[in-house]
Structure formats: C-alpha cells, structure tokens
Amino acid sequence: MIDWTPTPEQVNTVLGALYEVQDALRRLWFALGLSEPLAGQPVWPWAQRLHGELMVFEPGQARRLLLCAAALAIAFPLMGLAVFWRRARWPGLVAAVALLAAAPWGVFGLLAGPALPSSFHVSDSGFSARSIVRGQAVYHQHCQRCHAADGGGEGPDAPALPMWPPRLNGRLLWQRLEGELWWRVRHGLQDRDGQTTMPGFAQALSEADTWAVLDFLQAQASGQTLAREGRWELPVRLPDAQVRCGVAPELRPLRSLQGQRLLVASGPGVALPLDPRVLAVGQGAALGSDCRVIEAEAADFQQALALVLGQPQDPARGKTPAQQLLVDRQGWLRARAPAGQVWSAADLVCRTGSVEARQPPSQAQDADPLGALVAAMDADPVAPRRGGVPH
Ligand code: HEC
Incomplete structure (x- = not known):
C-alpha cells in the first residue's frame, strides 16, 4: 500500500478532488456569510491555497494526500465512537490519535502557495x-x-x-487558473x-x-x-455560437450539442457530407448541414475560428481557404482539414501522443477516411488541465 504510486489518471482524479474541495470550501464560507462576493462569485478568503501541479511531476505527493484524507476519514468516526460508547473510549481515542500522528501532513506544506481572491473564479463567457x-x-x-x-x-x-x-x-x-489571470489583468x-x-x-x-x-x-x-x-498542443474548445438545427425554429447554443461529434465548417458555402457519425454544423446556405450558425453570429464565429486555426487576420494577405473541423463528444477541437478535402490521419492535430500506436491500418484509412479519424479520436480522449486542474 505504502509503495503504491498513483497512475496519471489517478493523479488527475486527486487533482480534481483537491480543486473541488477548495471550491466547495469557498462556497460554504460564502453561504455562512463569512465572505463577500466579487464579480458575482464567492471570493477565496485566504492568502494561500493548495496547488496541485506538483503532483503531476511527483505522483507520490498524491499518495500522501490520500493517506491524510484516509486518516481523517477514519479518525473522525473513531473519535465519535469514543465519545458515545464508553467501552471504546480509550482504544478509540488511542487509535485515532495514532492514525492522525502517522499521517504525512508535510504534504500540505509542499502544496500550499499564494492565492488571490478570485483564484477559483470561473469565466461565465462560455468561450463564445x-x-x-x-x-x-x-x-x-x-x-x-x-x-x-x-x-x-x-x-x-x-x-x-x-x-x-x-x-x-x-x-x-x-x-494558470483562469481566475488568477483575471485578477492579474485587473490589478x-x-x-x-x-x-x-x-x-x-x-x-x-x-x-x-x-x-x-x-x-x-x-x-x-x-x-x-x-x-x-502543426498541433493544438493544449486542447481548445469549439467557440460557442447560436445555431438553428433542422426545421426547429428555436435557437440553441452549440454547447448544448455536447455529447455528439460535430463536423463544423469554418466559413460560408462549405458543403458538409451528411454522415450519421457526426452532426454537421454549417454556415449560410450550406448544403446538407444538420445545424446552421445564425446569421447574426456568423461573422464572429468565422473570426473566432480563424483565430483558433491560426489563420492570418490581415485581409491584404488574401483569403484563407475554408476549413472543416472535427469536434469530439466533450466539445474539444480535435482535427482540421481544408474544406472538401479527404481526411487523413495527420489531420488529428489534438492528440495525447499515445494514438500513433493505435492508428488504423491504411486500407481502413483509404476506405473510410472520416470513420478512421473518428475511431482514432474516440480511442484517444484528451484530459486537459488548466493550472493543474482537469477541466
Ligand atoms: C505596460 C505594458 C503592459 C501592458 C499595457 C499590458 N501588459 Fe500584460 N504584462 C506586462 C508585463 C511586463 C508582464 C510580466 C509581469 C510580471 O511577470 O511581473 C505582463 C504579464 C501578463 C500576463 C501573465 C500573467 C501571469 O500570470 O504570469 C498576462 C495574462 C497579461 N500580462 C495580460 C495582459 C492583458 C490582457 C493586457 C491588456 C488588458 C495587458 N497584459 C497589458 C506588460 C503589460
């Protein structure tokens, strides 16, 4: 047990939990009336917070943190037992104190670092x-x-x-945590x-x-x-915009389509293939798309896509060819290719690096390029971190 070293996935889970516990603490403090709101969100009222990044490089710290959590989780009920059951008083107390004394509390000193009042603030812009x-x-x-x-x-x-x-x-x-960037730009x-x-x-x-x-x-x-x-080294979301799907008159945000794979046109007039494995999101009078970005947001959407695609913004340098983008079920941009071109495995520009080994044989690639890409994408989910926090 003591020699166990957590896997990267387990470290990610501990990181996520560390974030959630701190976030819950700031909300509890606020709910108890002990802290003020800032920009509509509860502040982080302390000068320090626990930074999890170290655990990514030293997974052993995640184990120490878990041991502390386990010691607390066992010691508290033991003490409760000691209080309410006289016969268990001394054994219960001794066991609880021994557990607490043995836990590696030093990990908290290693993980503590400076915090800002908006450390745990999250953007409400929706990356639109x-x-x-x-x-x-x-x-x-x-x-x-x-x-x-x-x-x-x-x-x-x-x-x-x-x-x-x-x-x-x-x-x-x-x-960085986005809330800390926000504070630094403001202050x-x-x-x-x-x-x-x-x-x-x-x-x-x-x-x-x-x-x-x-x-x-x-x-x-x-x-x-x-x-x-040539890579989206750090995963980026599909910018959000309002779309209309099928003949339904109501507007909905692209974000609400999460859970499905999307094939998105970066400009107007791009014909997207209808394919049951992806939901086609076109613009303007695009042929065959399942959903269309509404006219009022089309210009912003195209500009935002040009930015995430790293396409030149300078009109003097000529128009860049429209692109088709593949978005995974979690909403991350994963692949891009010039519109109308056949997909290739190299178009998967957001990957974890472990996918090469799992690439499909080239016959499968030739017979069904989109299917091969979708399979490679699904087999290689990205688990991005921001400021050491999975998000
Ligand atoms: C007068 C010059 C100047 C202007 C104007 C300026 N910055 Fe900075 N910015 C800097 C310098 C210098 C640093 C590095 C400061 C340091 O590390 O102590 C910095 C750092 C940053 C950082 C990194 C913070 C971090 O966590 O390390 C961000 C993000 C940033 N600037 C965003 C902005 C944004 C957004 C604006 C406009 C709203 C802006 N800056 C305007 C000079 C400037």
Whole structure:
C-alpha cells in the first residue's frame, strides 16, 4: 500500500478532488456569510491555497494526500465512537490519535502557495465567439502595445519596460487558473520589490471584458501553436455560437450539442457530407448541414475560428481557404482539414501522443477516411488541465 504510486489518471482524479474541495470550501464560507462576493462569485478568503501541479511531476505527493484524507476519514468516526460508547473510549481515542500522528501532513506544506481572491473564479463567457471577438478589440486597444499583436511579447512599448512581457501565445495561459489571470489583468503585477511590472485594468475594463480578453488570448494562443507546431498542443474548445438545427425554429447554443461529434465548417458555402457519425454544423446556405450558425453570429464565429486555426487576420494577405473541423463528444477541437478535402490521419492535430500506436491500418484509412479519424479520436480522449486542474 505504502509503495503504491498513483497512475496519471489517478493523479488527475486527486487533482480534481483537491480543486473541488477548495471550491466547495469557498462556497460554504460564502453561504455562512463569512465572505463577500466579487464579480458575482464567492471570493477565496485566504492568502494561500493548495496547488496541485506538483503532483503531476511527483505522483507520490498524491499518495500522501490520500493517506491524510484516509486518516481523517477514519479518525473522525473513531473519535465519535469514543465519545458515545464508553467501552471504546480509550482504544478509540488511542487509535485515532495514532492514525492522525502517522499521517504525512508535510504534504500540505509542499502544496500550499499564494492565492488571490478570485483564484477559483470561473469565466461565465462560455468561450463564445462573441466574447473572443470582443476580447480581440480590447487587446488591440489596451494590451498590444506591450504584448505585441501576436502575443509574442515584443510590442512597441516593451523595450522601455523594467521587464519583458511574457509570451502569451504558448503554454503559459494553460499553466494558470483562469481566475488568477483575471485578477492579474485587473490589478496588475508587481515584482519582489513591489515595483509595478504590469499596470492593472480594473478601471478601464468591465468584468466581462476582462474575461473576454482572456478568451481572445486563449484562442490566439491555440491558433499560434497550431501554426507554429502543426498541433493544438493544449486542447481548445469549439467557440460557442447560436445555431438553428433542422426545421426547429428555436435557437440553441452549440454547447448544448455536447455529447455528439460535430463536423463544423469554418466559413460560408462549405458543403458538409451528411454522415450519421457526426452532426454537421454549417454556415449560410450550406448544403446538407444538420445545424446552421445564425446569421447574426456568423461573422464572429468565422473570426473566432480563424483565430483558433491560426489563420492570418490581415485581409491584404488574401483569403484563407475554408476549413472543416472535427469536434469530439466533450466539445474539444480535435482535427482540421481544408474544406472538401479527404481526411487523413495527420489531420488529428489534438492528440495525447499515445494514438500513433493505435492508428488504423491504411486500407481502413483509404476506405473510410472520416470513420478512421473518428475511431482514432474516440480511442484517444484528451484530459486537459488548466493550472493543474482537469477541466
Ligand atoms: C505596460 C505594458 C503592459 C501592458 C499595457 C499590458 N501588459 Fe500584460 N504584462 C506586462 C508585463 C511586463 C508582464 C510580466 C509581469 C510580471 O511577470 O511581473 C505582463 C504579464 C501578463 C500576463 C501573465 C500573467 C501571469 O500570470 O504570469 C498576462 C495574462 C497579461 N500580462 C495580460 C495582459 C492583458 C490582457 C493586457 C491588456 C488588458 C495587458 N497584459 C497589458 C506588460 C503589460
């Protein structure tokens, strides 16, 4: 038992539980009237929180955390027994104290680290195309001068700063909790001596605009990673938009189609094949699509997709060919190919790396390219983390 090392999946579960317990604690504190709301959500009232990232590199810490949880889970009922059943008083107490003394509490010291009042805040923007496009405008107005148009950190004002802005078009955003990014954009950053390294934007930006600029940054970082490395190294969701499906008159968000695989056209006029394994989401008067993005959101949706695809935004550089995108049942963007082209295994640009070994034989690929891709995608579910938290 003591030699057991948790698998990555088990570590993920412990990470998720660690997050949930802390999140529940902040909600409980709020429900008891002990903390204030901020931007409509309960604050995290303490200066420290438990950071789980370390467990990814040292799974042994996850085991120690589980042992502490087990010690508490057994010791409390034992103490209860000791209180209510006189004959069990001394054995019960001794066993409870021994268990508590033996638990490896040191793990809490290792996992504790600084927290912010909005550490556990979650965005309510839904990663919608509208929010991403709004965030792009905010970024151009307020952030680009330091962080550069592509988020690379070499904006025109950057050389005069006490430190270079970090690259926002790679992994960094995925290493942070979104609530902590939100706080830093609103309240700025200081170095160890208390000198301002980045100004805060709480006066200039609404709370929603702050979430929007983070949505934009994430969309842009995904697209730039794809353009640079040919992969969505860190999974990104399909931007949300309102669609109309079949002849039903009511609107529904794309998010509500989660649970089904989607085949999405990145531009108008793309004919999507009707296939029972995927739900086709077209635009404009697309032929054969099951659902269509509504006219009022089509422009935002196309722009958001161009961002996550890393397609040039500059119209002078010419129109980029429309793409077809494959979305898995959990809502993650997984594969992309030029519209009208036959799918190939290489189009699966969001994968965990273990799928190569499981790729179908090439005859199967030739006979049914979409089926082969769907099988490869389903066999390789992604379990993304954000700031060490599965999400
Ligand atoms: C005056 C220049 C400047 C402007 C304007 C600016 N930033 Fe920054 N930003 C920086 C610098 C410098 C850092 C690194 C600060 C540090 O690590 O102490 C930074 C860091 C960041 C980070 C990383 C935070 C982290 O957790 O490591 C994010 C995200 C960010 N900026 C977003 C934005 C957004 C969004 C805007 C516009 C609303 C913006 N910045 C405007 C200079 C700027």
